[in-house]
Amino acid sequence: MSGDGRILIVDDDPAFLETYEEILAAEGYAVETATSHAEALRQLDEPGWAVVLVDQKLQGPGGPDTGLGLIGEARRRAPGAKVLLVTAYASGEAVERAFREGAYDYLEKTAVFEALLRVKVRNAVEAVRERWLATLDLNEMERAIRATWAAAQKERDRNRRGIQLERLMALLLKTLPGFERLDTRLRNEVEEIDIIVQNGSTDPFWQKESPCLLVECKNWSKHVGSKELRDLWAKMEGRFDRCRLALLVAPGGIADTVPELQLRKAEKGLLVVLIGPGDLDELVQRRDRSEALQEMHRRAVMGATTRKGDEAS
Numbered sequence: 001m002s003g004d005g006r007i008l009i010v011d012d013d014p015a016f017l018e019t020y021e022e023i024l025a026a027e028g029y030a031v032e033t034a035t036s037h038a039e040a041l042r043q044l045d046e047p048g049w050a051v052v053l054v055d056q057k058l059q060g061p062g063g064p065d066t067g068l069g070l071i072g073e074a075r076r077r078a079p080g081a082k083v084l085l086v087t088a089y090a091s092g093e094a095v096e097r098a099f100r101e102g103a104y105d106y107l108e109k110t111a112v113f114e115a116l117l118r119v120k121v122r123n124a125v126e127a128v129r130e131r132w133l134a135t136l137d138l139n140e141m142e143r144a145i146r147a148t149w150a151a152a153q154k155e156r157d158r159n160r161r162g163i164q165l166e167r168l169m170a171l172l173l174k175t176l177p178g179f180e181r182l183d184t185r186l187r188n189e190v191e192e193i194d195i196i197v198q199n200g201s202t203d204p205f206w207q208k209e210s211p212c213l214l215v216e217c218k219n220w221s222k223h224v225g226s227k228e229l230r231d232l233w234a235k236m237e238g239r240f241d242r243c244r245l246a247l248l249v250a251p252g253g254i255a256d257t258v259p260e261l262q263l264r265k266a267e268k269g270l271l272v273v274l275i276g277p278g279d280l281d282e283l284v285q286r287r288d289r290s291e292a293l294q295e296m297h298r299r300a301v302m303g304a305t306t307r308k309g310d311e312a313s
Contacts, residue, residue, distance in 0.1 A: 005048050005049055005050025005051070005080075005081070005125070005128055005129075006029075006030045006031070006032060006048050006049055006050060007024060007029050007030065007031045007032070007049070007050060007051045007052075007053070007121065007125075008032055008033070008034060008040070008043055008044070008049050008051070008052045008053070008078075008081075009021070009024075009031060009032070009033045009034070009053050010033075010034045010035075010040040010052065010053065010054045010055060010058060010067065010070060011033070011035070011053075011054075011055040011058065011086070012035045012036065012055070012058055013055070014035075016055070016109070017033050017035070019113075019114070020033070020053070020117070021033070023114055023117055023118065024117070024121060025159060026159055027118060027121070027122070027159065027163070028157075028159040028160045028161075028162055028163030028164075029121070029125070029160075029163070030160065036058075037058060037066050037070060040054075040058075040070060040073075040074075041070075041073060041077070044073065044074055044077035044078050045077055049078040049080070049081040050080075050081055050082070050124070050125050050128045050129075051081060051082050051083075051084065051121055051124045051125055051128070052074045052078060052081050052082070052083045052084070053083075053084045053086050053121075054067045054070050054071055054074065054083060054084070054085055054086065055067045055086050055087070056068055056085055056086065056087035056088075056089065056094060056098075057087070057088070057089070058070065067085065067086075068085070068094060068097055068098060068101065069101075071083050071085060071098055071101035071102060071103050072101040072102060075101070075102035080128065080131075080132075081128065082104035082105070082124035082125075082127060082128055083102060083103050083104055084103065084104060084105050084106060084107060084120060084121070084124060085098040085103050085105075085106040085107075086106070086107055086108075086109065087106060087107075087108055087109065088108065088109040090106065090108045104124055104127070105120050105123070105124065107120050118187075119187075122185050126184060126185070129167070133171075133174065141171065141174075141175060144171060145168065145171045145172060145175075145284055146284060148164060148167055148168045148171060149168055149280075149281075149284045151164055152164035152165055152168055158219060158221065161219060161220070162217065162219045165217045165219070165220075165249065165251065166184060166185065166194050166195065166217045167184075168280075168284075169194075169195055169215055169217055169247075169249055170182060170184055170195055172283050172284070172289060173195070173197055173215070175289055176201070176289055176290050176293070177201060177202070177203070177290065178199065178200040178201025178202060178203065178206060179197050179198075179199070179200070179201065180200075181197070181198040181200060182195055182196065182197040182198065183195070183196050191234075191235055191238070193214060193216075193235060194214075194215055194216055194217045195214070195215035195217070196212055196213075196214055196215075196243075197212060197213045197214075197215065198211065198212055199211055199212060199213060201290075203290060205290075205294055205297075206290075209244070209245045210241075210242055210243050210244040210245055211242050211243075212239060212242050212243045213243060213245040213246060213247065214232065214235055214236060214239075214243055214245075214246040214247070215246065215247045215249065216228070216231075216232050216235075216246065216247070216248050216249065217249045218248070218249065218250045218251075218252065219251075219252065220250070220251040220252030220253075220277070221252060222252055223250070223252055223253040223254060223255040224248060224250035224252070224253070224254050224255060224258060224274075225255040225257060225258065226255070226257050226258060226261050228248065228250075228258075229248065229258050229261055229262070229272060230261075232246055232248055232272060233265055233270060233272075236270050236272075237270070244269050244270050244271065245270075245271050245272075245273070245297075246270075246271075246272045246273070247272075247273050247275055248272050248273070248274050248275065249275045249280060250274065250275065250276055250277075251276070251277045251280055252277070253276060253277060254274050254276050258274065259274065259303055262274075262300070262303070271297070271300055271301065272300065273293070273296050273297050273299075273300045274296075274300065275296060279296055
């Protein structure tokens with residue numbers, strides 16, 4: 001198992017399979033499908049599944065509700081995966097049976113199906129990843145960081161590349177004492193947040209910072225510009241003064257206009273630490289990542305101070 005486990009969709013309705021693939025691929029997940037009970041069993045014997053979505057009305061040897069019986073098989077053949085029942089007929093009996101068989105959750109094919117699919121799959125993937133991370137010792141964590149960075153650099157799919165970058169930053173932050181508690185890929189009707197970290201550090205350097213910090217990961221197809229910085233400021237300001245520090249991660253580089261624009265929020269006590277491609281590689285390679293991030297923090301502070309002094313003169 002790795003932190004990037006695959007998703008298996010078991011459904012015999014081509015229209016819903018297309019919907020699944022379109023939505024989940026756009027989220028950056030690696031998705032595979034099975035259209036029959038027998039095909040699902042064959043694929044479940046392969047390693048690496050993080051989430052299995054099973055349609056209740058799948059036709060098979062057990063009749064039109066074979067999907068319910070497949071939940072137990074999925075739990076046995078892919079014990080590390082979270083199994084979700086998908087149903088258009090959410091009877092109490094079916095839901096109760098699904099949970100008895102070991103289902104993690106269920107979702108209904110309703111008008112809000114797409115929103116529920118995104119949220120519930122994201123919750124399941126994160127639960128699997130957190131459990132996997134908890135099993136890693138220090139050396140395994142370092143290997144996972146380097147493997148994730150290497151995979152992200154090789155990946156050609158834009159969406160998968162983006163999710164790998166978020167996972168890399170989550171792994172890196174979990175190696176910093178006091179930054180282990182974090183949430184990823186948070187969404188509501190107003191905004192999306194890649195990572196929000198609870199600052200529990202006992203290091204005096206970080207203790208003076210706000211209770212939370214935001215991390216925004218931008219894909220490397222182009223330089224990060226002024227718009228991305230303004231969007232991040234808006235997210236910081238919406239946290240009731242509990243988030244005055246953010247990391248803007250940009251492996252594709254940072255436009256020259258961004259450091260100049262930072263000065264506008266320096267007087268309000270909002271600091272954005274810019275992490276370009278060289279900085280990101282340094283964080284991957286350095287063992288003392290707290291020290292490396294402190295250096296980047298000081299650079300951001302000094303940059304704002306210097307520009308402020310230049311304007312005053």
